[in-house]
Amino acid sequence: MSKQIGQAAISVKDERETAKLAELLAGMSSPGTIIALDGDLGAGKTTFSQYFAKAIGVNGVVNSPTFTIIKEYEGAAMPFYHMDVYRLSMEEADELGLDDYFYGNGATIVEWASLIEELLPPERLDIYIEHEGEAGRRFRVTGIGELYASWCTALNEIGAGKNDDRN
Numbered sequence: 001m002s003k004q005i006g007q008a009a010i011s012v013k014d015e016r017e018t019a020k021l022a023e024l025l026a027g028m029s030s031p032g033t034i035i036a037l038d039g040d041l042g043a044g045k046t047t048f049s050q051y052f053a054k055a056i057g058v059n060g061v062v063n064s065p066t067f068t069i070i071k072e073y074e075g076a077a078m079p080f081y082h083m084d085v086y087r088l089s090m091e092e093a094d095e096l097g098l099d100d101y102f103y104g105n106g107a108t109i110v111e112w113a114s115l116i117e118e119l120l121p122p123e124r125l126d127i128y129i130e131h132e133g134e135a136g137r138r139f140r141v142t143g144i145g146e147l148y149a150s151w152c153t154a155l156n157e158i159g160a161g162k163n164d165d166r167n
C-alpha cells in the first residue's frame with residue numbers, strides 16, 4: 001500500500017524565524033516523532049535542532065552531535081534524541097541499534113539523515129534546508145505517512161497566512 005505524502009515549503013528570513021518554525025514543529029511532536037534533516041554544512045540543521053530542543057524543554061546546551069553521533073537529553077515534554085550520522089558508515093549505523101531511539105519515548109532529530117535512509121522509520125518528517133542568502137533559509141518539507149502529511153497541511157496553512165504581519 002502506498003503511503004500518504006504531504007509537502008510544504010517554508011521560507012524564513014532570519015534565525016528567529018527558524019526558531020519559530022522549530023517551536024511550531026516541537027509543539028506538534030510527541031514520543032516517537034522523527035524529523036530527518038538534510039542540507040549542506042552550515043544550512044542550519046544543528047541550529048534548528050537546538051531551537052527544537054529548547055521548545056520541548058531541554059535545559060542547557062545542545063551541541064552538534066557530529067563527534068558523539070547520538071546525544072540523549074531529558075526534556076520537559078519528552079526526551080530528545082539528537083543524532084548526526086555524517087561520520088557513520090551504513091554498517092556502523094546498523095550496529096548502533098537506532099531503532100531503540102526511533103521507537104523510544106522521545107522525539108528524534110537526525111542530521112544528514114539521507115545517508116542512512118534505509119535505517120529510518122518509514123513514517124517521518126523529512127526536511128531539506130537550503131540557503132537563501134546570508135540569513136534566509138528555505139525548508140522543503142516532506143511528510144511521509146498520514147500523521148506527517150497532516151503536519152504539512154498545517155504548515156501550508158500557516159505559510160499562507162504568513163505575509164499579514166502578525167508576528
Ligand SMILES: Nc1ncnc2c1ncn2[C@@H]1O[C@H](COP(=O)(O)OP(=O)(O)O)[C@@H](O)[C@H]1O
Nearest residue numbers: 014015018040041042043044045046047135137
Ligand atoms: N535562518 C537561519 N536559520 C538557521 N541558521 C542560521 C540562519 N541564519 C543564519 N544562521 C547561521 O547559520 C549557521 C548554521 O550552522 P549549523 O546549524 O551548525 O548548520 P548545520 O548543522 O546544517 O551544518 C549558524 O551559525 C547559524 O547561526
Ligand SMILES: [Mg+2]
Nearest residue numbers: 045046064111
Ligand atoms: Mg550540524
